[in-house]
Amino acid sequence: MKIKLTLAHLYPDNMNLYGDLGNIVTLEKRCSWRQIDLEIIKVNVGDSIDLEKVDLLFLGGGQDQGQKIIATDLLKRKEEIQKEIDRGLVALTICGGFQLFGQYFQTKTEKIPGIGVFDSYTVAGEKRLIGNVVVDISKSSQEWTPGFNHFTPKDKRATLVGFENHSGQTILGSKCKPLGYIKKGFGNRGDGGYEGGVYKNAFGTYLHGSLLPKNPWFADYLISLAYFRRYHDNIDLALLDDQIELEAHRAALTRAETAKTVSI
């Protein structure tokens, strides 16, 4: 029987900044290379969707205006999303999406409520934090979903690389764990401390880049979790030839050392 998984792409028309589409392409390809059928459903404002049938949720970043529009629609789905996340639904949220999955975003003028999947809140910062990022996930990943392939410090897969561009600063509460710790870059609070947020199988991060193409192990991790969500069993994903992905990852590590970061 062919394995089939379903991805819901939330608000692709409004939350599509900074090449976040690359994440969808990566999940799609890495499934299809393994003969896994990944169905992608686009969910825009007002569209109805049965989240019980969804295994993976994706929400990217948007411009301020786009964010405001979808915030209202997202709130209407709050209970359903929370319920399904508690039942193992996998989610990847980037930048603005990550912020809206927290409790709220306090901008300079207003307080935009989020859906509280993450025990976190975001406040507008004075500066915009821009630059290449390297995140260490060797320690943090031990606390992610138990029983899944973790990334040991010696593992070449122990880092995530990407590019951050945000002015919001996101502070995590006790029920939300960091995605990882900054080796290079600013991170959630701009202080070079922790990056992103994790609750059950929901992940939030500021990393664009796109994130998943250059961090294929993280893409595969999400696919494994999505499989578990659907089939209640572990899957041994077939190994792929990731030489090109690894080269790009390595090049990004080097570039993060040489290129300068800015905060304006």
Place this chain on the structure above:
Amino acid sequence: MRILIANLIAKIARTASRLTKSGGGTTLPGLLAEKIAPNIITKLAGRLPQGTIIITGTNGKTTTAKMLAAILEASGLKVIYNSSGSNLSRGIASFLSLNSNLLGTKVNADIGIFEVDEATMPEITGKISPRLIIVTNLFRDQLDRYGELNKTAEIIGSAIDKSPQSTVLLNGDDPLVADLKKFSHKIRYFGIDEPLVSKSTGAIDSKICLHCGHELDYEYRYFGHLGRYQCPNCGYKKPDLDYKFTKLDLKVDESTALFKNNSEKEDFTIKTKLPGLYNLYNALAACAIASELGIKTFIIQTALEQVSAAFGRMETIAIGKKRLALLLVKNPTGFTQVIETLTYDKKPKNLFLILNDKFADGTDISWIWDAELEMINRLTKNVTVSGLRAEDMLLRLKYADFDLKQILLEKNIALALAAALEKTNDNEVLYVLPTYTAMLELRKILFNRGLVKGLVE
């Protein structure tokens, strides 16, 4: 007196940088001149008897400026324009200073065409009041520098607001640009009126009504968010056009369209050797400005037909029996447009992609994931990738289903160029798609080999 000294210094700085070949010949003189005489732009621009035209927007500034210059020259005007890609204030100061007499009492032209970066607009309209401002389009471009698209629109709006006597020409097909009408009373619109359907399936930059925040409905769109739009909630919609193109015919090496000026009875066929829908937009922008200045349509028509590509915009360079075609790429919409143009004919292409991530390229390379490279994955025979982020480009191609056996990665641009040329057969074209600083690097290589005359046009 200050102007005299400023001009003198600027001219010395240019000579010095030319003698030492140190580069910086386009901005250093202006930087110095503005330091010495802060009002130099205001003073010198005021000496142009026919005034100045300002071209701003994300894509198409350089080509539009070049086309317009050709038309104005054909009509007998002496034109100066900053064609060296230096569209910041000091670049404009340089170029005015170097084109005036020492005393600054005379500028050696009738009319000036200034290509101005979006973010520099308020500064420039604070210094000169242009006769006409045109906004070509607004796409996501180097976001890490300018912030978000709506903010870019606001910045241009504030610049227009500072210059109430300027005629403002807006792209009516772009909902973000058309909305700038609120900043001026002298608005004219240009656009395309034809139900073309874009092959593009990708994300739209801006689908949101700026008035009420609702999503816009599109009857059809040309590329990106350009098209026939309407807001179902508040009624904001594509305005009636004063200048428009209809009956488009697009090919890889030339395009034609019918130009309609609402205040004239007759329509004219316009032909350009520059490829792609995006270049037809540039031609339309140039036609609209020229018509607004009262230039006869037949002059516009003949002049436009003669225009060849601007710096790095499908400029072709002969190397032995082979040819290089340079196509600058700087944002996802432009990249997708270039790719789509290359698919107009089905001949397998030699492709050379160079991705840098320096400041002028945009340090965030995420945008390559929004460019629809998939369109051309079956239309290449060999592909070379190079530049500081060559590995990222290769990865993008892998996920766009390119045949990996065709692809060579060489980070050094000079070596990559040699390899790409090697793989290109005689009488074939090598299509080179570099980002901005990669383009400059490539040009330097070609210049050192005597293949191009100057480092800049």
